Amino acid sequence: MKKLLILGAGEMQLPIIEKAKSLGVYTIVADMNASAVGMQYADRALVVSTMDLDMLKQYALELDIDGILTTSDAPVNIVASISEEFGLPAMSSNVASICTNKYLQRKLFRENQILTPSFYLCNQSTELSSFCDFPYVVKPVDSSASRGVQLVNGMEELRKAFENAMLYSRHHQVLIEDFIVGREFSVETFTQNNETSIVAITEKMVIGEKQGYFVEDTHIEPARISEQEYKLIADTVLNAIKLIGLDNCPSHTEVKLNDTGAYIIEIACRLGGDYITSDLVPLSTGVDMLGNLINCSLGMPIDIVHKYHKCSAIQFLNTLNYERCVNFVKSSYSLAVVRYDIKPYSDAVIMSSLDRLGYIILQTDTMGKMEEILRMIK
Missing domain, CATH: 3.30.470.20 (ATP-grasp fold, B domain)
Structure with missing residues (x-):
């Protein structure tokens, strides 16, 4: 029986856990919340953060997994790192880094003539008064589910949205970018x-x-x-x-x-x-x-x-x-x-x-x- 390590056991991960079970796959599910809904469906439930690379690598070795996946953004880098170390099929670490960082994507696309909004990478020291060509979209470089994303039409809105977006960024970085109509x-x-x-x-x-x-x-x-x-x-x-x-x-x-x-x-x-x-x-x-x-x-x-x-x-x-x-x-x-x-x-x-x-x-x-x-x- 194939062994699959699934990172995340919340409501959004439940469908993939149930699907793996229906396919006869031995499901090892990791989540720091022992009460997460998907844990009860797992063949083996691991109470560990989906961002704890060292601990998850140890489990992957001990349990001799055949694959690893996630349906969330944050653990993608963990999936890539473990897959590379154990020779499992998944995206590379470089791909995972680009796909979980909006700035890296914007920069890559701009350098290769792929249409993407004009953007500005900002941190806490950025002088916001230089932004005057409203509207802008403010977003964390590394969040998902629209958390911390806001359209702003003036300086007061920009300052408030900037501080809010910063709260959702693990890297303490924010993008201010042009609003694309369409x-x-x-x-x-x-x-x-x-x-x-x-x-x-x-x-x-x-x-x-x-x-x-x-x-x-x-x-x-x-x-x-x-x-x-x-x-x-x-x-x-x-x-x-x-x-x-x-x-x-x-x-x-x-x-x-x-x-x-x-x-x-x-x-x-x-x-x-x-x-x-x-x-x-x-x-x-x-x-x-x-x-x-x-x-x-x-x-x-x-x-x-x-x-x-x-x-x-x-x-x-x-x-x-x-x-x-x-x-x-x-x-x-x-x-x-x-x-x-x-x-x-x-x-x-x-x-x-x-x-x-x-x-x-x-x-x-x-x-x-x-x-x-x-x-x-x-």
Whole structure:
């Protein structure tokens, strides 16, 4: 039986743990929280921080693992380091460093003529008064889930956003970058043996921009784009992946598209979160992204051939649509609902994905039907 070390046992890691169990893989799950939901599903639960490289290396040696993976950003560097030391398939340490540091990505893309927002690397000593060409986007160089990310339109907002972003940066560095106007997408890929395949392009909508936040509110697959737009996005992302040197791992790339081109906002060398790869990609294409990640991490062939062509979406609950969404899941239209999670109502401002009030995952045979449902609940 293959032994797989999974870093992280929270709610977002539970699907990969359950998938590994269903495939007959011996699952070793590490999390510093002994009560994390995924720990109870593990064949072996390790109460250790997913960032404790020395301890995890010791466990990897003692337990003679066949592979290691994570679905979170922070432990990616740990996965790469252990994989390199034990000869396991995963991204390299250099790739992991680039994909977990927004500054390194921006610098690499700018030097190689890949469209990306203009940016400025800042620390606590940066003189903010020199920034006057608003609006800007302020973000930590090494955070995720929109934590610490804010759009600012004036100096007072900039100073407050800067201090907030600094709180979320492990390296105590912040990017101040130009705001790119455009439609938003994410691109899900797998690279194995230096061959990259685009599995899906997801259309994304956000809420909170007027308040300065970028919280993803709706994801739709397949993205409603033309063949020309698909080719532009695909070519840009594939060039960026080749430039970084990704291999033996998935990637999740965020893109903004406007009349001047496709801008790379960020590339992560992991599966896309927010239920994109655990739910939406399988529902729209039949491709098992979680199973592929497990196989890839164990050095086994992946299967990214589309089994069918359907439509899927996730609508997150917020203060404006909460009542409509609750009523919807009780209606006859709920036949399109794959699953949902509704949290108690709160009128708190949604500043990151952690503040959302639940979700509804949908699947339909046609985009017209999907659009009809989304109009009802958005």
